[in-house]
Amino acid sequence: MFSLEGLTNFIHEWLNGHLPATFALLVEFVIVGVAAIGLFAVLGLGLVWMERKVAAVMQIRLGPNRLGPKGIFQTSADTVKLIMKEALTPSNADKFLFNLAPFIVIIVAMLILVPIAFARNFQIWDINIGVLYVTAVSSLSVIGILMAGWSSGNKYSLLGAMRSGAQIVSYELSAGLSIISIIVLTGSLKISDIVASQENGWWIFKGHIPAIIAFVIFIIAATAETNRAPFDLAEAESELTAGFHTEYGGMKFALFFLSEYINIFIVCAICATLFLGGWMPFHIGSWTAFNHIMDYIPSSIWFFGKTIFLIFVIMWFRWTFPRLRVDQLLNLEWKYLLPISMFNVLLMTLMAIMGWHF
Amino acid sequence: MFEEIGTTEEGDLIINVGPQHPATHGVLHLVLTLNGEIIKKVEPHLGYIHRSIEKMCESLSYRQFIYVTSRMDYLSAHINNHACALIVEKGLNVEVPQRAQYIRVIMDELTRIASHELWWSAMSMDLGAFTPYFLAFREREKINEIMEETCGARLTMNYMVPGGVMTELHPDFQEKVKSFIVDFKKTLHEYDELITGNVIFQNRMKGVGYISKEDVITYGCTGPVARASGLRSDIRKIAPYDVYDKVEFDEIIETGGDCFARYQVRIKEMSQSIRIIEQLIDNIPEGDFQAKTKAVLKLPKGEFYQRVETARGELGVYIVSEGAAQPYKIKFRSPGFSNLSALDHMVRGHKIGDFIAAMGTLDLVIPDIDR
Numbered sequence: 001m002f003s004l005e006g007l008t009n010f011i012h013e014w015l016n017g018h019l020p021a022t023f024a025l026l027v028e029f030v031i032v033g034v035a036a037i038g039l040f041a042v043l044g045l046g047l048v049w050m051e052r053k054v055a056a057v058m059q060i061r062l063g064p065n066r067l068g069p070k071g072i073f074q075t076s077a078d079t080v081k082l083i084m085k086e087a088l089t090p091s092n093a094d095k096f097l098f099n100l101a102p103f104i105v106i107i108v109a110m111l112i113l114v115p116i117a118f119a120r121n122f123q124i125w126d127i128n129i130g131v132l133y134v135t136a137v138s139s140l141s142v143i144g145i146l147m148a149g150w151s152s153g154n155k156y157s158l159l160g161a162m163r164s165g166a167q168i169v170s171y172e173l174s175a176g177l178s179i180i181s182i183i184v185l186t187g188s189l190k191i192s193d194i195v196a197s198q199e200n201g202w203w204i205f206k207g208h209i210p211a212i213i214a215f216v217i218f219i220i221a222a223t224a225e226t227n228r229a230p231f232d233l234a235e236a237e238s239e240l241t242a243g244f245h246t247e248y249g250g251m252k253f254a255l256f257f258l259s260e261y262i263n264i265f266i267v268c269a270i271c272a273t274l275f276l277g278g279w280m281p282f283h284i285g286s287w288t289a290f291n292h293i294m295d296y297i298p299s300s301i302w303f304f305g306k307t308i309f310l311i312f313v314i315m316w317f318r319w320t321f322p323r324l325r326v327d328q329l330l331n332l333e334w335k336y337l338l339p340i341s342m343f344n345v346l347l348m349t350l351m352a353i354m355g356w357h358f
Numbered sequence: 359m360f361e362e363i364g365t366t367e368e369g370d371l372i373i374n375v376g377p378q379h380p381a382t383h384g385v386l387h388l389v390l391t392l393n394g395e396i397i398k399k400v401e402p403h404l405g406y407i408h409r410s411i412e413k414m415c416e417s418l419s420y421r422q423f424i425y426v427t428s429r430m431d432y433l434s435a436h437i438n439n440h441a442c443a444l445i446v447e448k449g450l451n452v453e454v455p456q457r458a459q460y461i462r463v464i465m466d467e468l469t470r471i472a473s474h475e476l477w478w479s480a481m482s483m484d485l486g487a488f489t490p491y492f493l494a495f496r497e498r499e500k501i502n503e504i505m506e507e508t509c510g511a512r513l514t515m516n517y518m519v520p521g522g523v524m525t526e527l528h529p530d531f532q533e534k535v536k537s538f539i540v541d542f543k544k545t546l547h548e549y550d551e552l553i554t555g556n557v558i559f560q561n562r563m564k565g566v567g568y569i570s571k572e573d574v575i576t577y578g579c580t581g582p583v584a585r586a587s588g589l590r591s592d593i594r595k596i597a598p599y600d601v602y603d604k605v606e607f608d609e610i611i612e613t614g615g616d617c618f619a620r621y622q623v624r625i626k627e628m629s630q631s632i633r634i635i636e637q638l639i640d641n642i643p644e645g646d647f648q649a650k651t652k653a654v655l656k657l658p659k660g661e662f663y664q665r666v667e668t669a670r671g672e673l674g675v676y677i678v679s680e681g682a683a684q685p686y687k688i689k690f691r692s693p694g695f696s697n698l699s700a701l702d703h704m705v706r707g708h709k710i711g712d713f714i715a716a717m718g719t720l721d722l723v724i725p726d727i728d729r
Contacts, residue, residue, distance in 0.1 A: 059492035155373050159395070159710070229486055230558055238381040238484040239714050320552065322559045323486025325711035326395055 005121040032124055036113055040262060045075040047261040050308075051315055058319040085250035092153030093247065101151065102248065102255035104144035109262040111137045116269050117191050119279050119300035130191035131183065134270055135176050138225065141263070142168040145227075145234065148256070149244040160243025163326055164234030168225055170333040175221035177341035178214040181348040182207070182274045195278035202277040208356070210348040215275045217341050222267035223314055224329070226260060230321035233329060268310035272303065276310075279303040370398060377406045381484050381714050384724030388701075395709045400702040404728045411729040415688045420446050420520060420655040423685065428514035430690065431726035433473040434668040436465045439518035441675045444599055445664035446520040449657035449679065455646045458522030459600040460638050464535070465505075465517060467631040471542070472501040473669035473721075474624045474631075481621075481718035482553055485562055490553055497545050500538050504531065520655060522648030535639050539632055546629060554625065563618035567704040567716030570615055577703065578696035581671020582627065583720060586612045586619035593667035605637045620719040656683050670694055670721055694726040 011031070015024040049064065049072055056063025064071030089095055115130040117123040127133055142165055149161020183189060185207060186197045197203075204211050224231040235243040245256045272278060279299035283291045324332070371392040376382040385406035391399040411430060415423040424442040428435040440462055447454055475494040482490035502512040507528040509515035517524050553559050569579070574587045584591040592609040594602040610626040612619035657679035665674045671693030678687040697720045705713040 055488070059489050060496060061492060155371060159371075159373075163395075232486065233711075236486065236711075238486065239710050241380060319489050321487060322482065322553070322556060322562060323711070324558055325562055325709055327709060328558075328561055 005119075008122060036110060036124065040110065040113070040258070043265050044258040044261050045079065047265060047311065048075045048078075048257075050311070051261075051318075054312060054315045055319050058316075079254065082254040083251055087250040087252055090153055090247050094151035094153070097147050097151035098247075099252070101144045101148035102252045102259075104147065105141050105259045106255045106262075108137060108141040108144065109259040109266065111140075112266045113262075115191050116266065117195055117273065117278050118303055119298070122279075122300070123191065126190060126192050129189045131179055131189045131194070131270070131274075134266075135172065135179065138263075138266070139168070139172055141259070145244050148248070152244070152247040154247050156240040156242075157244050157246050160234045160236065160240045160246070163236075164227060164244060166326075167227070167231065167233060167329060170330060171221040171224040171231075171337075174217050174333060174337040174341045175225060177338070177345050178218035178221065179270075179274060181210060181214040181341070181345045184345065184348050184352045185211075191273060191278070194273060195280050198277035198280045200283055202275065202280070202282070204275040207348070208351065210344050210351060211275065213340065213344050214348070215271070217337055217344070218271055218275070219310070219313065220337065221333075222271060223317055224333070226263045226267055226314075228260075228264065228314055229318040230323050231329060232318075232323060233326055236323060238323075264311055264314060265307065268307045268314065269303070271310055272306035276306045277302075278306075369393070381717065382724070383480055383722070386698075386722065386724045386727070390710075390713070392710070397705050397708055397710065397713050400705055400713065402698055402701070407725050407728045409725075409729065412688050412690060416685055419683050420657060420685070423688070424518065424520075425514075425516045427690070428516055429725060430692065430729055431668055431670060431673070431694065431723050432513055433476055433723055434469055434670065434673075434726075435514050436469040436517060437666055437668040438673060439516060440466055440600075441664055441666040441668075441673050443518040443520050444666065445662050445675050445677055446655060446657065448664055449660075449662050449677070450520070450651070450655060452521050452649050452651060454522055454600070454649055456601075456643045457645045458647050458649070460642045461523050461527060461647065462518060463601050463605070464635055464638050464642075465509075465515075465523075467634045468501050468504065468535070470631050470669045471628050472498050474628050475501075477624060477669075477718075477721040478549065478553075481715075481721075484714050484718040485559065487553060487559075490549070493545070493548065493552065497538075497542055500534075500541070504534050504538065507531065507534070519648065521651040522646065524648070526647055527642075532639055532642070535635060539636060539639075542632060543629075546625075549625070554621075560618065562711070562715050563616065563621055563719075564614075565616050565618075566708065566712045567617045567620075567719065568615050569700055569704050573700065573703060574615075577700040579671070579700050580693050580696065581667070581669070582610075582620055582623040583671065583697050583700070585610055586623045587615040588613040591672065593665050593672055597665065599664075599666060601638070605634045607631075607634050617715050617719040624721070654683055656681060657685070665691075668693060670723065670726065671697060690729060692726045692729065694720075694722050694724075698722055698727055 012028065015027055019027065052074070053063045053070070064074035067073035067077050089098055112134050114124045115127050115133055145164045146161045149157040149164070182194070182203055185203060186194045188194060204215050227234045235245070240246070245253055248256060279302050281291070281294035281297055281299070281302050283294060371394070373390045373392060374387065375390055376387040377385040382388065387403040387406060389401040389403060390397060409429070411426050414426055418426065424439050427438040427442050430438055475498045479491040479494035505515055506512050508525070508531055509517040569587055571587045571589050574584045574589050580591050588611060590596070590609060590611065595609045607630045610623045610630060612623050657677065659679055659681040662677045662679065663674060665672050672691065673693060674691030676689040676691070677685045680686040701717060701720060704716045708716070
């Protein structure tokens, strides 16, 4: 009902009716690419605006309220300003790496967008190793950050990049293990299969306590992986001024900034897909009437609703928690989260074998 | 390659924190010698905001020099002025009317609360929590409004003059202070909920930046820094001035000596300040707000010293008078300077994050260190 499937089918049929199959495919590629970049820009602008408004609510102020209704065009105006700014390269910097770094970070963020299911049958590529692909590609962004920190020729940047390297590599482990604990239940890495397996209830409800533990660990690890407060040690304004992107200005900085928000969207989308059923409406076992009513809400709204709720949670963290220290950050991962999530995977496996889940 | 990024031969990383840095809250310049994330040495470089206030004071009359002192520790402007007013009164043997004494103490304590609130917000921001900044500034704004009504200024009030206070209180003063107290008692609880009980915050603070009682004495630390290490150093108790001997309040002593102890001292001091104001606000006696003094004040020949408790610690004013209308020599003993000198001792062997936390709990105001 109201899914975006009809739209994609219509475009596909229309193109194939007017063009040879090869050209039609090429045109589809271009459309998908443009749509992905468009979504990228809209998400970036939207999430920055949302962050400002969330911060404003938590801090008893109004937030942007001048440009457009509720200030929604404020971020667009900021983008124009950043584009107009001169893209400086410090004389100390390794120029090639310095200029390459923001693009690596943004390309990685774009690549992870590929297997995410935005609505029923609305997905760029339903790759059969979907979740594995996401974890594999997301670990590449650390290369861009290390590159930016190293090539800036600034000691603050270097410290920030090294912190970020240690942090992202560590937290990927528990994020990966949390994902595995859901994979154990679904038996498939394909995103569409994972969503389909939650038709009669989301995994966070069906998977008992291990699923909830995995969910909490995934949220923590996702916050750390995206370098967000309270794990924003790579930036840490009060310690390292701006960490790895101290020397970046104008659009190069904007790319880092944008990729941060896209990464938040992606981790929240993955979390929503794994634990909260992706675009799947809220279904309760055999309550057919209730399930039908829930089906009337479009699947894209379910997906974006869940994702934005999780993004809100992550923003909530940022505006209420102080920052961790670098050794506490690594202690938390290696001494607490990793052992817990390892044990959790075992528990989940046992549960899956015995068939204790719903 | 290593030379390019500025490490020394021993492999140490030298970082300049400041003069422009988000955590120094002013133009403080600290040179950090690091081994990776571990701090080996902290070296403060002063002089970026030196305005030679002491020399300026020597060319101003005893009525005028008080105004300059508002610009030293601008968060305790009232208390600085109070110290200067007291020393002139001491030299001239002026009897200050009771009403003026009450007003002065109330103003001092309001200033102390405002200062501690600003410290709380700035320190939380150093630790990466942004929301406290806005919460504390909301309450501080109320104090600023009270100050603005009575003194005409929000930051550098110049309200204390030799012999009393400059003007009569605003008619709304008592009412506004009382409603502030009611609000503030609620928000103090909010502060604890937001930050004090937070696990991350406690882990960042406990056991960090330890300084023992002996070292506090060695470095000459005063105020909350000294009291957090168990040293009784509240001038309001040791050498009471004005009506501090008539009010009941506790000198907050913690024995932890770490950042968390310093944090607790300041948070508890705020409620003690409220306690002092509550005792005085309804009992301000009628009478003059200023004693009759001569048009030109001349301190007798000799040396004078007066100390007061500012929000940061002991502020001492030392005047050498030759009997002229200006002081011959003036010297301020600022609390921030001695507290800063203990920073190196506190953070050696700690990480950069700890250094920021320790600096936050020292509550440094740079114009106070660098007069």
